[in-house]
Amino acid sequence: VEGAVYPEPAAHQPQATPDAAPPGLAAAQASPTAKPGEAKMPAKRRTGLSTGARVGILGTLVVLAMAVVGAALLVQRTHRNGVGLPAALPLVSSTAAQALPPTWTPTITPTVTLVPSPTLEPTLTPSPTLPPPNPTMAASMDRIETEVADIRGLAPSGPVGRFVVPKAEVRPILESDFLSNGGSPAEIADQARVLVALGLIKPTYDLFTNILNSLTDSVGGFYLPWSKQLFVIGGRFGGVERWVFSHEFDHALVDQNYNIAGLGVYPKCLASEDRCEAIRALTEGDATLVMDLWLTQFATRSDLTDLLNYTQPASTFAEQSPPPFAGRDANFPYIEGLAYVKALHDSGNWAAVNKAYQNLPQSTEQIMHPAKYFAHENPINVASPPLGDILGVDWRSLGANTLGEWKTYLILAYSADAEVKIDDATAAAAARGWGGDSYQVYFDDNTGGTVMAAHWAWDTAADANEFLAAMKAYLNARFRGAKFDRPGAACWQVNQQSTCVFGSARGTLWLLAPDGTVLDAVLTKYPEFQ
Numbered sequence: 001v002e003g004a005v006y007p008e009p010a011a012h013q014p015q016a017t018p019d020a021a022p023p024g025l026a027a028a029q030a031s032p033t034a035k036p037g038e039a040k041m042p043a044k045r046r047t048g049l050s051t052g053a054r055v056g057i058l059g060t061l062v063v064l065a066m067a068v069v070g071a072a073l074l075v076q077r078t079h080r081n082g083v084g085l086p087a088a089l090p091l092v093s094s095t096a097a098q099a100l101p102p103t104w105t106p107t108i109t110p111t112v113t114l115v116p117s118p119t120l121e122p123t124l125t126p127s128p129t130l131p132p133p134n135p136t137m138a139a140s141m142d143r144i145e146t147e148v149a150d151i152r153g154l155a156p157s158g159p160v161g162r163f164v165v166p167k168a169e170v171r172p173i174l175e176s177d178f179l180s181n182g183g184s185p186a187e188i189a190d191q192a193r194v195l196v197a198l199g200l201i202k203p204t205y206d207l208f209t210n211i212l213n214s215l216t217d218s219v220g221g222f223y224l225p226w227s228k229q230l231f232v233i234g235g236r237f238g239g240v241e242r243w244v245f246s247h248e249f250d251h252a253l254v255d256q257n258y259n260i261a262g263l264g265v266y267p268k269c270l271a272s273e274d275r276c277e278a279i280r281a282l283t284e285g286d287a288t289l290v291m292d293l294w295l296t297q298f299a300t301r302s303d304l305t306d307l308l309n310y311t312q313p314a315s316t317f318a319e320q321s322p323p324p325f326a327g328r329d330a331n332f333p334y335i336e337g338l339a340y341v342k343a344l345h346d347s348g349n350w351a352a353v354n355k356a357y358q359n360l361p362q363s364t365e366q367i368m369h370p371a372k373y374f375a376h377e378n379p380i381n382v383a384s385p386p387l388g389d390i391l392g393v394d395w396r397s398l399g400a401n402t403l404g405e406w407k408t409y410l411i412l413a414y415s416a417d418a419e420v421k422i423d424d425a426t427a428a429a430a431a432r433g434w435g436g437d438s439y440q441v442y443f444d445d446n447t448g449g450t451v452m453a454a455h456w457a458w459d460t461a462a463d464a465n466e467f468l469a470a471m472k473a474y475l476n477a478r479f480r481g482a483k484f485d486r487p488g489a490a491c492w493q494v495n496q497q498s499t500c501v502f503g504s505a506r507g508t509l510w511l512l513a514p515d516g517t518v519l520d521a522v523l524t525k526y527p528e529f530q
Contacts, residue, residue, distance in 0.1 A: 151293050174212050190398045190443070192207045225266050277332065278364050283333075285336075382457050387453070402439070412430060415478065431467070433464070433467065437456040444514075450497075455508070457506060468503040475490070478492075488530075504528050509528075
């Protein structure tokens, strides 16, 4: 989300009415002759899935993407302790959950086969050769580059490939880049299995199309740090495209000065996904703040008119029923990232932002609560014991990673099952005491069985108790109240899945397995919870 309205860092920001126009847009509409500096434009909402608990998706696709116009409403919604929270959702009671059909749960069953998109094949047609901008367009781009460099206080060190791409040509470009950077249908299927186990998507969801939409939604753009090329989607170079260009050129400018491609995020995430998500929030928040400042300082009356007359079209690629998680997660680098970079900027102008590239944020917690970044409150290391020796040769690891405070919050508040979500305030409070975590997922290709173990460490015992209560409410709703007794744990069993949540003094363990026998075997690897 390219936010033009800055979220407040504390919980005093008024809640926006969902159908109300953003303040900047309303002001500009009320005064059509407003000067460029008199109104800020709204942001545009991305609806696609970015990675983190994308579980490697953006790290795989390796694209710094942005979306345009329409999500300032999200930016203005209530922020609890600096966390952007959408409108509250009701807590699902166990009574309501039990009234629903007890045979469905949004998890993988042996009858489900995840089929990659038929368009994703190694024989894809190479991306088209794009023409360079015409002289008029190039002159406009040159001027915006100078303006962005002036705003950002950084000097360009070399040329950048610049293209305006018709929407119809975007998919071949992104698919080709996906394959050339190590992506595969098998990887997409495994990422989907992980997200299903976490309850964030349903088994039949078309994850690949959502990945592409997470990179470009309607009129937008993207920057490829490995090829030093930026792309603006459109058929001309009007006010919307110029605005988008200011964002993308900031990516190029920061890359030239601080080597985005060498941050351990692009093309592959080399550390925990939570850390990579935090670094993406830094880069996208940087470009979003620049985009906003360019709009207020350099946009012409014609640019503003184009933006005011802009109608948000449907997503770039047709997609059916995207899960709530997808859009909110994709917005994180732009909403929370903007708030984080704004906090850095307020503390010491662009020099403070520049220092962040030399002292990178280590977690989404530091993005959501900038004070924790300033205090150097780094994540607790939580180990994931290997499970292969107890599961057997039929089980293969889909990977071990870190959820972070952000994905922990999303699990509670943005389930793929609309009847399962708990309210945002409860979810945010439960995730806020996050200290560290690790999770791992195994899959049996013969049976379709899934094993997952997620282990959290909390700042205090009170934080651990608060999360455990929220997790029990979530699991009771997800598993339709099908609870069974087990000493020292809360457990549920539906179809061919058993799940339990265990608590310790300052820890939580969530296990998911095909049956109780496998679950007990996995538990032996976590003596803290026995």
